[in-house]
Amino acid sequence: MKKDFCRPESLTEKITHYCPGCGHGIIHRLIAEVVDELKIREKVIGVAPVGCAVLAYDYFNFDVTEAAHGRTPAVATGIKRALPDKVVFTYQGDGDLAAIGTAEIVHTANRGENLTVIFVNNAVYGMTGGQMAPTTILGQKTTTSPFGRDKKREGFPLKITEMLKTLDGVVFLSRESVHRPANIIKAKKALKKAFQNQIDEKGFSLVEILASCPTNWKLSPRESIAWMEKEMIKTFPLGIIKEG
Amino acid sequence: MNKKILMSGNEAIGEAAIQAGCRFYYGYPITPQNELTAYMARRMIEAGGTFIQAESELAAINMVFGTALTGGRAMTSSSSPGISLKQEGISYMAGAELPAVIINIMRGGPGLGNISGSQADYFQATRGGGHGDYRTIVLAPGTLQEAFNLTVEAFDLADKYRIPVVILGDGILAQMREPVSIKTRNQKPETRNKKDWVLTGCRGRKPRHICSLYLGEGNLERHNLKLQKIYQKISMDELRWQEVESEKAEYLVVAYGTVARAAREAVIDAREKGKAIGLFRPISLWPFPEEPLRKAARGLKKILTLELNAGQMLDDVRLAVGDKCPVEFAGKLGGAYFTPDEIYRLIERL
Numbered sequence: 001m002k003k004d005f006c007r008p009e010s011l012t013e014k015i016t017h018y019c020p021g022c023g024h025g026i027i028h029r030l031i032a033e034v035v036d037e038l039k040i041r042e043k044v045i046g047v048a049p050v051g052c053a054v055l056a057y058d059y060f061n062f063d064v065t066e067a068a069h070g071r072t073p074a075v076a077t078g079i080k081r082a083l084p085d086k087v088v089f090t091y092q093g094d095g096d097l098a099a100i101g102t103a104e105i106v107h108t109a110n111r112g113e114n115l116t117v118i119f120v121n122n123a124v125y126g127m128t129g130g131q132m133a134p135t136t137i138l139g140q141k142t143t144t145s146p147f148g149r150d151k152k153r154e155g156f157p158l159k160i161t162e163m164l165k166t167l168d169g170v171v172f173l174s175r176e177s178v179h180r181p182a183n184i185i186k187a188k189k190a191l192k193k194a195f196q197n198q199i200d201e202k203g204f205s206l207v208e209i210l211a212s213c214p215t216n217w218k219l220s221p222r223e224s225i226a227w228m229e230k231e232m233i234k235t236f237p238l239g240i241i242k243e244g
Numbered sequence: 245m246n247k248k249i250l251m252s253g254n255e256a257i258g259e260a261a262i263q264a265g266c267r268f269y270y271g272y273p274i275t276p277q278n279e280l281t282a283y284m285a286r287r288m289i290e291a292g293g294t295f296i297q298a299e300s301e302l303a304a305i306n307m308v309f310g311t312a313l314t315g316g317r318a319m320t321s322s323s324s325p326g327i328s329l330k331q332e333g334i335s336y337m338a339g340a341e342l343p344a345v346i347i348n349i350m351r352g353g354p355g356l357g358n359i360s361g362s363q364a365d366y367f368q369a370t371r372g373g374g375h376g377d378y379r380t381i382v383l384a385p386g387t388l389q390e391a392f393n394l395t396v397e398a399f400d401l402a403d404k405y406r407i408p409v410v411i412l413g414d415g416i417l418a419q420m421r422e423p424v425s426i427k428t429r430n431q432k433p434e435t436r437n438k439k440d441w442v443l444t445g446c447r448g449r450k451p452r453h454i455c456s457l458y459l460g461e462g463n464l465e466r467h468n469l470k471l472q473k474i475y476q477k478i479s480m481d482e483l484r485w486q487e488v489e490s491e492k493a494e495y496l497v498v499a500y501g502t503v504a505r506a507a508r509e510a511v512i513d514a515r516e517k518g519k520a521i522g523l524f525r526p527i528s529l530w531p532f533p534e535e536p537l538r539k540a541a542r543g544l545k546k547i548l549t550l551e552l553n554a555g556q557m558l559d560d561v562r563l564a565v566g567d568k569c570p571v572e573f574a575g576k577l578g579g580a581y582f583t584p585d586e587i588y589r590l591i592e593r594l
Contacts, residue, residue, distance in 0.1 A: 042447035047310075048455075057453040063443040065313055066455040068336050071306035074298070078310020078318070079443070081294045082268060086445050104306075107299035 008032035010041050012061045017052075021221025023211020024052060026178045027120060028059050030188045031089075034195055035062065044087045047076045051093040052126045070101025073108035076115050087198055089116040095125045098134040098160040105160070109204045112169030116194045117206040119161070122213040123232060130216030134158040137235040142216070157235050161208045165242045172197050172205035173241040179212060179228045183238070190240075210236055247426045253418040254279035256388045257347055257411065258287060260395035261319050263429045266345070267293030268318040270307035272300060274326045275359040276415035277349035281321065301326040305333030305346075312342040313454045315442035317399050321347035323415075324365050325356060327373070334408050335374030338471070339456025341441075343402030345395065346380075347411045349418040352579045360579025361415030363501060366556035369412050370530040377468055379475050381409040381482065382529040384500045388422045394527070396429065401482065405474055406441075412529060414552065416502045416581065478531055485533040489515050490522030490540050495594050498524045498537070498561050499550040503582055507550055510587035521591055529557070537564040546594050547571045550582060 007013070010032035018024045035041050041062050048056040050069035057064035067075040072090040080088040097105050097119050108115065124142055125131040132145040137157050139148040149157070161173050172194055176187035187209055194205035210232055212224035219227055251259070258280050261269065269288050271281040281297070288295040294311075298304035304320045311318040322330060327348045337344060348369060352362040372378045381401055385391035391413060398409040443452055458464035488508055490496060499507045504525040511523045524540050526533050541547060547569055549558045555573045562571050574590055576582060 043445035045443050045445060054457060055459075057455065060451070062446050062451050064451070064453050065310075065340075065443060066453075066457060067306065067309070068332055071302060071309075071333070074303040074306035075310040075313075077296070077303075078268070078270070078307035078312070079314055080310075081296070081307075082311040082314040082316040082318075083444060103299050104303050107303065111296075 008036045010035040010061050012059055014058050016059055017055060019215045021212050021214040021224050022052070023120065023122065023178050023209065026184060027118065027209055027211065028056065030184070030191055031118065032060065034188060034192045037192070038195055038199065040087045040195070040199070043085070044089070045079055045083070047072050047079070047088070047090045049090070049092045049096040051096055053091055053093065053120065054127070056091055070096050070099070071104055072096060072101060073104045073113070073115070073117065077108055077113050080113060080115055084114070087116070087195065089118060089195070091118045092120070093126070094119070094121045094123065094133040094135040098158050102160070106164070106167070109164050109206070110167045110169045112203045114198055114201055114203055116198050117204070118191070119206055119208040120211050121208055121236065122211045123157070124213050124216045126213050126216055134160070135236070137232060159236065161206065161241055164206065169204050170206070170242055171203040172243055175208040175210070175236060175238050175241060177210035177228065177233065177238055179210070179225045210238070246428070248423045249426055250421055250423050251388070252279055252421050253388050253391050253413060254349070255283045256392045256424045257321070257395050258283035259426060260392040261345065261399070262287055262291050263427065264317065264396040264399040265429070266317040266319050266399060267291065268308070268311040268316050269293070270296050270298050270304040270318070270320050272298050272304050272322065272326060274323045276351060276361070276418050277321050277323050277347065280347065280349070280418070301329035302332060305330040308344045309333055309337055309340070309342060312337065312344045313340070313443050315439045315444070319345045319347065321349065323349045323351045324353050324362070327365065327368070331374035334380065335372070335376050335378065336456050337408045338372070338378035338380065339376060340454050341406040342408070342454070343406050344408050345398045345402055345411065346408055347413070350412065350414045358579045359415065361417070361502065361552065361581065362579060363414060363503065363552040363556070365412070366529065366551070366553060369410050370532070370560070378471060379530055381405070381407060381478060382412050383409065383484070384412045384527060384529050385417065386501055386504050386525060388417070388420070388424050391417060392424050392426070405478055407474065407478070412501070414502055482528060483531055483533045483536060484527035485536050486525045486527060487540060488512070488523040488525070490524060492520060493522035494520040494545045495591070496522050496524050496540060496544055496547045497550060497587070497591065498526070498547055498557070500526045500529060500557065503550050503552060506582050506584045507587050509584035510591055513584070513588055514591045519591060526557070532560045532564070534560070534564040537561065538568070541565040541569045544569045548590060548594060549573045550575070550587065552576050552581070
């Protein structure tokens with residue numbers, strides 16, 4: 001009998017440690033499927049971040065390293081410059097990419113490094129227990145914005161992908177989500193494009209993916225999907241932000 | 245082929261890296277090491293390598309991290325405040341066992357301090373520097389020829405032990421000019437094929453991971469014990485020091501780097517005038533040549549330690565000689581240097 005749905009070769013058999021309703025598992029799978037389809041498993045090198053996805057190297061069946069918090073694009077730059085014929089990607093959360101690693105992502109993008117960046121935005125610091133992220137939306141309660149994010153007190157959610165649009169070194173930016181099957185299919189398409197761009201030596205590509213964090217949002221997985229649709233996507237509209 | 249070229253310390257270190265097969269340099273401007281970054285900006289491109297002026301010292305050291313894990317020989321350089329920033333990456337490299345060469349051209353501190361030469365980072369360099377229980381090899385050249393030679397050697401040591409190696413110089417060493425004999429090595433820039441741990445894509449083998457996170461019970465302790473074993477071996481095998489007129493000496497000056505250079509003149513002068521004095525110059529600051537110093541200190545009346553700080557290597561000197569011999573100290577803090585005459589006067593008073 002022909003199997004239509006199998007584990008991608010690029011995923012290990014290890015069960016992930018992610019919480020029910022978390023987006024990381026889906027995003028890992030999409031990356032693995034794209035790596036398989038592009039037949040680059042043996043030449044891909046991933047850079048995992050600090051955060052819940054730090055253990056990504058347990059789940060990906062290819063070479064992976066891990067970077068200090070926010071330095072992920074700098075580490076990826078060092079790898080790619082040394083091995084320009086390999087396919088290098090970073091996997092970063094919102095704290096990693098849009099707070100502590102703001103300088104690294106801006107300058108890596110501005111140099112037009114031929115890299116693929118996967119930016120998982122769940123509007124909260126997950127692994128450390130639900131602190132306010134640079135992308136926490138207005139009114140959202142976290143352990144460090146217990147009264148809800150107030151623009152006067154905590155400032156605004158950072159739309160860093162839109163900021164990167166102005167940089168000449170950037171060829172592709174897209175914001176996706178994985179909360180509905182239709183969105184998952186779109187997200188995969190964007191990821192494939194971001195990897196293909198690197199293979200074609202076009203330059204810096206970044207896909208932002210909105211993901212749920214039910215544990216730290218204090219919502220059930222089902223409620224998280226509703227919150228994503230009603231609240232988060234309003235602040236972070238989906239779609240291609242830059243292409244060309 | 246050997247060529248003798250008049251160059252600055254900064255340039256000598258840069259050329260040494262090229263000769264050692266280093267083809268990746270990541271830097272960020274800071275005085276007094278800017279000539280090294282500028283030298284690499286030109287020379288690295290001529291040699292077909294990669295030069296990036298990074299957005300910060302943090303980014304630069306992490307680019308080194310990235311290249312090192314592919315097996316490429318990588319270097320960064322900075323001066324004291326910038327080295328503080330790099331400590332994050334150095335700690336991660338120590339944890340992940342990645343080889344690299346890091347140049348620290350020390351200037352005065354704390355804070356911005358000033359841009360004159362200093363030895364105020366001895367503690368930071370020899371005690372690991374960043375968070376965690378680790379060491380880096382620290383080599384302190386006294387002349388430009390030695391700066392060249394030790395930089396070449398630093399790349400070999402880094403690869404041999406999978407450890408970051410620090411070249412610890414100061415503003416004077418980096419800025420002065422003297423003839424340097426350039427030994428051309430036929431070092432191939434590509435050394436990565438020999439390394440069985442590097443990430444190059446998993447073609448024909450199982451996937452590899454390079455990380456410094458050890459969450460499982462007992463894993464971190466096992467990892468740290470393994471690192472300590474390596475440090476132990478380095479402490480036995482990689483001691484470097486020089487002694488001048490130390491035989492039949494009653495007094496000994498202990499100094500490193502450019503201070504030892506001024507001290508050598510004073511010591512030779514004092515010897516000629518009949519004072520039974522010698523010089524002990526540690527070249528590897530970590531591992532510190534403890535046992536050799538202990539031996540040299542046997543039967544001495546007094547040791548004089550000289551540093552451009554308030555007394556940092558002094559701790560290691562005292563640990564080495566214990567109560568066998570009294571240890572005096574003189575230091576310059578804040579950018580001033582010892583002249584040979586000053587040292588001579590200090591020797592006279594011993």
